[in-house]
Amino acid sequence: MPRITYLEPDGRAVTLELKRGQTLMRAAMDAGLEGIEALCGGNCNCATCHCYVQPEWLDKLQPPSDDELVMLTNVAAERRPNSRLSCQLVAEDALDGLTVQFPDRQS
Amino acid sequence: MDQQAPIVIVGAGQAGMQIAESLRQEGFSGTLTLCGEEPHPPYQRPPLSKKWLIEGGTTASLAVRGPAVMERLRIDLKLNSRVRAIDRSRRQVELADGSRLPYERLALATGSLPRTLPIPGASLPGVLALRGIADSRAIGEAIRRCVAEARPLVVVGGGFIGLEVAAAARKLGAEVTVLEGLPRLMSRVTAPVVSDSFARLHRSHGVQLMFGAQVAEIVGYEGHVAAVRTRDGQEYLAGCVVVGIGVDPDDLLARSAGLLCERGIVVDDCARTSDPMIAAAGDCTARRLGDGELVRLESVQNAIEQGRSAAAALMGRERPFIAAPWFWSDQFEVKLQMVGLSRGYDQVVTRGDLEKPAYSAFYFRAGRLLAVDSLNRIPDHMQAKKLLDNGLSPTPEQAADPQFELPSLLKGRAATAGGA
Numbered sequence: 027m028p029r030i031t032y033l034e035p036d037g038r039a040v041t042l043e044l045k046r047g048q049t050l051m052r053a054a055m056d057a058g059l060e061g062i063e064a065l066c067g068g069n070c071n072c073a074t075c076h077c078y079v080q081p082e083w084l085d086k087l088q089p090p091s092d093d094e095l096v097m098l099t100n101v102a103a104e105r106r107p108n109s110r111l112s113c114q115l116v117a118e119d120a121l122d123g124l125t126v127q128f129p130d131r132q133s
Numbered sequence: 134m135d136q137q138a139p140i141v142i143v144g145a146g147q148a149g150m151q152i153a154e155s156l157r158q159e160g161f162s163g164t165l166t167l168c169g170e171e172p173h174p175p176y177q178r179p180p181l182s183k184k185w186l187i188e189g190g191t192t193a194s195l196a197v198r199g200p201a202v203m204e205r206l207r208i209d210l211k212l213n214s215r216v217r218a219i220d221r222s223r224r225q226v227e228l229a230d231g232s233r234l235p236y237e238r239l240a241l242a243t244g245s246l247p248r249t250l251p252i253p254g255a256s257l258p259g260v261l262a263l264r265g266i267a268d269s270r271a272i273g274e275a276i277r278r279c280v281a282e283a284r285p286l287v288v289v290g291g292g293f294i295g296l297e298v299a300a301a302a303r304k305l306g307a308e309v310t311v312l313e314g315l316p317r318l319m320s321r322v323t324a325p326v327v328s329d330s331f332a333r334l335h336r337s338h339g340v341q342l343m344f345g346a347q348v349a350e351i352v353g354y355e356g357h358v359a360a361v362r363t364r365d366g367q368e369y370l371a372g373c374v375v376v377g378i379g380v381d382p383d384d385l386l387a388r389s390a391g392l393l394c395e396r397g398i399v400v401d402d403c404a405r406t407s408d409p410m411i412a413a414a415g416d417c418t419a420r421r422l423g424d425g426e427l428v429r430l431e432s433v434q435n436a437i438e439q440g441r442s443a444a445a446a447l448m449g450r451e452r453p454f455i456a457a458p459w460f461w462s463d464q465f466e467v468k469l470q471m472v473g474l475s476r477g478y479d480q481v482v483t484r485g486d487l488e489k490p491a492y493s494a495f496y497f498r499a500g501r502l503l504a505v506d507s508l509n510r511i512p513d514h515m516q517a518k519k520l521l522d523n524g525l526s527p528t529p530e531q532a533a534d535p536q537f538e539l540p541s542l543l544k545g546r547a548a549t550a551g552g553a
Contacts, residue, residue: 052194055196055197055198055199056193056196056198056199056201056202057199057201057202058154058198058199058201058202058205058206060158063437065433065434065437066179066433066461067177067179067180067195067433069179069180069183069184069461069463071461071463071468071470072461073515093468093511096511096512097511097515099512099515100511100512100515100516100518100519133456
């Protein structure tokens with residue numbers, strides 16, 4: 027059960043235990059985190075589940091798909107090298123301890 | 134206004150849930166009741182005609198928010214609770230079981246209902262429409278039965294829902310015929326060039342498309358649907374029929390309570406109805422635009438944005454929904470994204486590769502951009518959204534020129550515009 031820490035835009039940290047195979051977006055929505063909107067429900071269609079991944083974890087993640095890369099060019103907040111869409115990040119044991127931060131706005 | 138007095142939300146879909154959540158974010162601390170007719174907590178409907186229809190899955194995977202959120206936000210979620218009347222003079226809603234809930238302020242998010250065919254046989258077993266989880270399950274099972282019995286699925290209506298169901302059914306291996314009454318697909322919302330792309334797409338995946346097909350009767354055999362007959366006398370064998378001919382706003386409660394309704398519960402940009410104590414959001418509304426025209430939107434974005442506006446309105450604040458409307462549809466390998474409203478367009482230009490397809494159709498009226506439909510062209514969609522939200526327009530020549538950088542129109546605006 028990988029534990030993922032989410033930093034809300036106001037700095038609050040929330041740590042959740044995810045099921046393997048669950049997306050980081052799904053868990054954040056289920057927990058009612060405020061820094062995420064996920065309007066399209068995980069279809070890589072809206073870029074409103076944007077998060078910043080701790081840079082040292084970047085190479086442990088599956089690289090973004092072409093769709094995700096394109097969506098990332100148009101996130102509402104600043105795009106950084108560690109920007110990802112949390113609907114495309116799937117929890118696995120290797121991600122235990124990962125921290126992601128939500129930007130100040132999603133739309 | 135008493136900030137603690139109870140608020141009742143009728144309708145526990147995406148819009149109803151958004152109103153509840155936004156009310157807490159707006160600082161409302163009183164009793165908050167969310168009444169839903171279905172047995173499920175608020176869930177996302179778009180997957181019901183796409184991935185979820187094909188793969189199935191748990192209802193929890195569709196949930197807008199998890200159960201812990203209801204507790205933390207103190208949302209009293211009443212499931213299986215249909216509201217049958219609003220008593221505006223006493224400020225009470227009456228539930229189907231006869232019980233009454235008092236409210237100080239009320240929000241309506243009653244959604245929409247699939248239109249039914251006004252023809253013989255329309256209520257035969259095996260004639261299905263898609264609205265909720267139960268419908269998606271029933272359609273999924275019916276498609277699998279069609280595959281197992283080698284009988285075709287007939288879809289009535291070549292709009293978003295019909296075409297998404299057709300695509301899902303093909304992926305599951307069913308033989309599929311789509312009957313469309315008009316001469317092209319999705320004709321209410323797209324230009325012919327886009328309709329043609331989708332017709333090619335569906336045909337290339339083996340969907341049979343019949344245009345100008347006026348459905349006259351659904352023919353039963355031994356108490357189950359067996360065929361669909363069109364006015365020209367053609368009969369299409371059917372193991373199951375899915376009817377996707379649009380939805381009507383579910384504004385019956387509001388109309389019975391005397392609220393102003395016209396093709397939906399009439400609201401302003403701030404989601405206020407004709408009663409200052411009542412707001413409304415989502416599919417059930419018709420929004421009055423500045424020019425007096427009424428717009429009905431059936432989309433997630435509309436549910437969310439109006440939900441936020443409705444919550445603000447109930448707290449006595451104004452939060453207009455002014456962003457350009459956007460929609461999406463997934464059919465086979467094509468991701469269709471639409472932004473803006475193309476009604477009244479007088480010119481369409483395309484940008485990109487029509488054959489692949491990977492292009493966008495730009496809709497103009499008198500040289501001004503109204504809307505953009507993008508097929509597998511995500512960057513165009515996102516850029517068009519920003520242009521429309523900022524009241525900017527390329528010329529038709531610029532839009533059609535693949536060398537022209539659309540974002541260059543945004544330069545110098547970014548600092549003041551505040552993005553999408």
